[in-house]
Amino acid sequence: MKQVLPSEIYIDFMKQDSILSLCESQTVAKLFSSLYLYELEAGEILFEKDQPADTLYLIFTGKFEMVSPEKPSQQVSEGYLGEEAVLNMAYVSQVKALTNAKVLAFSNSSLHCIDESIDCLKEKFQRILLQRHAPTLILPSEKIKAIKISKINQPKKLIGWTSTIVIPPLIYWLTLQIPELNENARLFLSVFSITMLMWVFSLVPIFLPALFSVLVVLILGIVPTDTALSGFSSSGFFLALSVFAIELVLTISGLTYRLTLWALRFTPASNFGYSLSLTLIGTFLTPLIPSVNARISLVSPILRDIIETLEFKKQGITATNLSIAAFTGVSLFSAVFLTSKSLNLVLFSLLPPQVQSQFQWLSWLFASSISFLILFLGYMLLSYFWLCRHTEAETTQHSLTDRLPLQQKSLGPMTSAEWIALSGIILFLIGVMTSSIHKINPAWIGIALLFMFVSLGTLNTKHLQQNIDWPFLILVGAMVGITESFSYLGIDKWVGIQLKWLGVYMQTNFEFFILLLAGVIFVIRLALPINLAVIIVATMFFPLAEISGINPWIIAFIILTFGESWVFPYQCSYYIQFKEFNAKEKLYNEALFLKFNVLMNGVRLLSIYASLLLWKQMGIQ
Numbered sequence: 001m002k003q004v005l006p007s008e009i010y011i012d013f014m015k016q017d018s019i020l021s022l023c024e025s026q027t028v029a030k031l032f033s034s035l036y037l038y039e040l041e042a043g044e045i046l047f048e049k050d051q052p053a054d055t056l057y058l059i060f061t062g063k064f065e066m067v068s069p070e071k072p073s074q075q076v077s078e079g080y081l082g083e084e085a086v087l088n089m090a091y092v093s094q095v096k097a098l099t100n101a102k103v104l105a106f107s108n109s110s111l112h113c114i115d116e117s118i119d120c121l122k123e124k125f126q127r128i129l130l131q132r133h134a135p136t137l138i139l140p141s142e143k144i145k146a147i148k149i150s151k152i153n154q155p156k157k158l159i160g161w162t163s164t165i166v167i168p169p170l171i172y173w174l175t176l177q178i179p180e181l182n183e184n185a186r187l188f189l190s191v192f193s194i195t196m197l198m199w200v201f202s203l204v205p206i207f208l209p210a211l212f213s214v215l216v217v218l219i220l221g222i223v224p225t226d227t228a229l230s231g232f233s234s235s236g237f238f239l240a241l242s243v244f245a246i247e248l249v250l251t252i253s254g255l256t257y258r259l260t261l262w263a264l265r266f267t268p269a270s271n272f273g274y275s276l277s278l279t280l281i282g283t284f285l286t287p288l289i290p291s292v293n294a295r296i297s298l299v300s301p302i303l304r305d306i307i308e309t310l311e312f313k314k315q316g317i318t319a320t321n322l323s324i325a326a327f328t329g330v331s332l333f334s335a336v337f338l339t340s341k342s343l344n345l346v347l348f349s350l351l352p353p354q355v356q357s358q359f360q361w362l363s364w365l366f367a368s369s370i371s372f373l374i375l376f377l378g379y380m381l382l383s384y385f386w387l388c389r390h391t392e393a394e395t396t397q398h399s400l401t402d403r404l405p406l407q408q409k410s411l412g413p414m415t416s417a418e419w420i421a422l423s424g425i426i427l428f429l430i431g432v433m434t435s436s437i438h439k440i441n442p443a444w445i446g447i448a449l450l451f452m453f454v455s456l457g458t459l460n461t462k463h464l465q466q467n468i469d470w471p472f473l474i475l476v477g478a479m480v481g482i483t484e485s486f487s488y489l490g491i492d493k494w495v496g497i498q499l500k501w502l503g504v505y506m507q508t509n510f511e512f513f514i515l516l517l518a519g520v521i522f523v524i525r526l527a528l529p530i531n532l533a534v535i536i537v538a539t540m541f542f543p544l545a546e547i548s549g550i551n552p553w554i555i556a557f558i559i560l561t562f563g564e565s566w567v568f569p570y571q572c573s574y575y576i577q578f579k580e581f582n583a584k585e586k587l588y589n590e591a592l593f594l595k596f597n598v599l600m601n602g603v604r605l606l607s608i609y610a611s612l613l614l615w616k617q618m619g620i621q
Contacts, residue, residue, distance in 0.1 A: 062101020160201025242446025282329020
């Protein structure tokens with residue numbers, strides 16, 4: 001039995017099949033990533049009875065005989081063989097070629113792809129199997145899956161819930177001695193400590209603790225309703241919603257898969273080449289889309305399609321390296337570009353007017369250029385020496401060049417949904433890039449596109465219900481409300497006062513001050529979200545910087561860089577989003593991912609020290 005790659009003549013054949021014709025062109029194209037053609041001579045055995053069924057076959061030419069002891073032999077010259085693979089059974093008969101024949105072979109990964117695209121696929125193949133082998137065939141009854149109760153780390157859970165009961169009253173009692181904090185501020189700190197402890201001990205899903213804080217604050221009347229719920233009416237909330245919608249349209253239209261195939265044709269055929277391409281795609285998007293979460297939403301489908309197209313082992317080193325590349329590209333350089341995050345614009349607005357005029361988009365980029373260079377080189381060196389040199393053998397890439405044209409041809413011309421998706425992303429990018437001219441918030445541009453997608457039928461109610469990450473949106477809205485509550489109660493000013501002693505080192509030993517500032521931000525980030533932590537530290541140190549003769553922009557850039565550092569997943573909302581997106585497929589090894597992230601925190605620190613020489617030459621430090 002000879003195994004060869006199929007040619008383009010099989011594209012129309014597959015699309016005319018009674019079952020595969022129900023699949024979208026995108027699904028048929030994906031099948032070509034792992035599809036093989038088997039050429040058999042008369043008398044050859046395709047598979048034996050009772051052999052584990054791991055491949056489904058579609059007859060292209062030739063005649064086969066199905067032999068089983070329980071029933072007279074049958075001759076088959078069209079349709080499928082090995083339906084048992086779809087039903088997770090062993091083959092119930094021997095199949096032998098009576099003439100020279102050709103069959104298309106679909107592996108388990110291909111069957112999973114077809115199953116996702118076609119409703120009731122198992123029932124269709126069940127009927128085929130019963131028609132051929134009934135009444136002798138007894139189908140296995142569906143096994144009742146035992147509910148697997150995950151092993152709970154009882155000591156950790158016990159400590160966590162005990163802490164949420166004991167620590168909040170203790171915090172309230174300790175803050176009674178602080179005259180700067182009123183009754184509502186003390187109550188809020190006690191409530192927020194419960195939220196923090198739930199995060200630290202992973203007691204409940206990530207969005208629930210934040211929602212809990214908002215709920216209790218509203219019930220107790222600690223802050224006004226419009227403050228506590230401000231996140232759900234903020235532009236950030238609607239920007240996240242609209243970007244999720246754009247990402248969904250890109251995915252369901254098949255445009256991301258088409259672009260992935262196009263990009264792969266120009267990518268060096270190596271694991272390092274694919275890793276570099278993903279990093280560059282994310283880096284290109286960073287200055288254009290002012291939200292890491294939005295960039296995560298756009299890049300994640302491309303990552304998934306590349307891993308599936310190249311058939312890399314999920315949770316293997318290569319798939320993990322590609323996942324790190326995708327995440328790093330969209331997040332690592334957030335401090336480098338003024339327009340990469342809304343938080344950058346917030347700190348920019350806090351700078352003195354003369355500093356704002358000094359650091360517009362290009363001058364901001366120039367001043368951060370050394371940091372960008374060190375971050376990029378540090379990432380590439382770590383990626384190459386720690387991951388790329390130890391990846392799995394590149395078993396699929398010898399045939400990738402041959403498969404890509406077939407996959408692209410099977411997609412056919414761009415559909416109307418793809419054109420709508422392409423137009424939407426272009427309009428969004430143009431709107432974001434020119435927002436300083438037309439003064440329209442990018443969030444409202446995104447909402448207008450969401451309205452367009454639904455009106456044109458590209459998105460429907462089912463898509464919005466099932467494919468939008470509503471728990472994450474709840475987390476975003478709740479966290480903005482918590483941040484506003486901190487400011488309303490004056491807690492941010494009180495925290496700033498407690499850290500003023502660090503200003504002494506800013507004047508006398510700036511290098512040591514950088515290390516102290518990194519430590520302070522790290523400790524604060526253990527408890528507070530990035531936006532709140534960055535704003536608190538910036539509000540405190542900007543005035544001290546002017547007094548010390550240090551340009552406040554340097555402090556802003558350092559705070560933004562260190563603010564992006566994280567160790568535990570709960571500290572990083574966009575990592576949680578990235579993890580949730582990939583949770584179903586389980587693309588990467590999370591332990592290895594987190595170890596790499598810790599090393600990159602060290603590279604961030606190095607990039608700041610390397611920038612000192614440039615800042616001195618610019619006369620701003």
